[in-house]
Amino acid sequence: MESLHAQRKNEHLIIAEKTYQQTHQHHPFDEIQLIPRALPEIWYPEVNPAPDQLDFNFTWPFYIEAMTGGSQRSMGINNRLATVAHETGLAMATGSMSIIFNDEGAKPSFEIIREANPDGFIMANLGATATPLQAKQAVDLIQANALEIHVNVAQELAMRPTEGDRDFRWLDNLAAIKEAVNVPVIVKEVGFGMQVADLDLLHSIGINYVNISGRGGTNFATIEAERNRDRNYSNAFLNWGLTTPQALIEAKLRQAKSQHIIASGGVNSAADVVKAGSLGADAVGVAGHFLHTLFEHDQQTLQVEITQWQQELLDLMTLLGVKKFSDLQHAAAIYHGELKDYWEQRQ
Numbered sequence: 001m002e003s004l005h006a007q008r009k010n011e012h013l014i015i016a017e018k019t020y021q022q023t024h025q026h027h028p029f030d031e032i033q034l035i036p037r038a039l040p041e042i043w044y045p046e047v048n049p050a051p052d053q054l055d056f057n058f059t060w061p062f063y064i065e066a067m068t069g070g071s072q073r074s075m076g077i078n079n080r081l082a083t084v085a086h087e088t089g090l091a092m093a094t095g096s097m098s099i100i101f102n103d104e105g106a107k108p109s110f111e112i113i114r115e116a117n118p119d120g121f122i123m124a125n126l127g128a129t130a131t132p133l134q135a136k137q138a139v140d141l142i143q144a145n146a147l148e149i150h151v152n153v154a155q156e157l158a159m160r161p162t163e164g165d166r167d168f169r170w171l172d173n174l175a176a177i178k179e180a181v182n183v184p185v186i187v188k189e190v191g192f193g194m195q196v197a198d199l200d201l202l203h204s205i206g207i208n209y210v211n212i213s214g215r216g217g218t219n220f221a222t223i224e225a226e227r228n229r230d231r232n233y234s235n236a237f238l239n240w241g242l243t244t245p246q247a248l249i250e251a252k253l254r255q256a257k258s259q260h261i262i263a264s265g266g267v268n269s270a271a272d273v274v275k276a277g278s279l280g281a282d283a284v285g286v287a288g289h290f291l292h293t294l295f296e297h298d299q300q301t302l303q304v305e306i307t308q309w310q311q312e313l314l315d316l317m318t319l320l321g322v323k324k325f326s327d328l329q330h331a332a333a334i335y336h337g338e339l340k341d342y343w344e345q346r347q
């Protein structure tokens, strides 16, 4: 019998997939239109998609974002995701590792990620209440190259008070974690987005990497509502948050342009990766969509899909006349609908 914590991990996997169609009906990236070049003046081999503004050793600008670990089921999934990451040269983040601090038996489900991908770029993941010592232990367990700390107020509030946190005074602890570990610390949302005040606050405590993870894909309000069916959630709560393109517009307003911005949330294609890059993302994480491919098909199909994205990324950069990923920010684009309104009002 697995612990309640491990059972929650399994429920997240199952419900993320069960709600995939429902949460992916509206696709915010559709409101971005990239304007192609008929004369790109590019020789195809010159195109280099590596994220040149991020000082991480990534070959590709997109990676497998934080999802799971801690249960038997999640160990199999991590093994498959990590093997695909290894085969395709993608970086990968683990799901939250906090379970290892009260369940020794949970460790192998994370260790397998390093075993399957010995030389890959791997990010450990913990919540904002982890102690600095725990942060070091999580990094050491898998020889992580970076550490993601997730901030997930809406998700915690969607959980029952007995299960979710209610103390959201996290800033001092984030600063302490950053001091304690000797790898880059990325503070990330889990699908509700971040606004510019958060980015500036994080910069004020020395956080130079932020994943604004926005709405448009996996929705943890919906997932938790599905887990707690006897509770009432308003539509306003279920639709809470900034979409990923909106959060990237927020990032354009940040004071310190040296702060690296990673995007995730509703990225379902190579075109979305390029669009996120055009809005200033230095790299792009993909969680729910890759999980969906794995669940609906298999490991081989996921590997083929990622290889296709890699090819298409080169094609799209060529079509836009862009040789390096950060130059996507200068590619011409227009915004439609809600995103256009958002852009105009935030100027």
Ligand code: FNR
Pocket (backbone or CB within 6 Å): 012, 013, 016, 065, 066, 067, 068, 094, 095, 096, 125, 148, 149, 150, 188, 189, 190, 191, 213, 214, 216, 217, 218, 264, 265, 266, 267, 285, 286, 287, 288, 289, 291
């Ligand atoms: C997640 N996500 C997540 N994030 C995190 O920082 N720690 C975690 O443990 C998890 N767990 C988790 C489980 C499952 C099943 C999914 C699908 C997602 C959130 C994830 O990293 C990402 O921020 C959001 O899912 C938005 O991206 P997508 O899914 O729309 O690509």
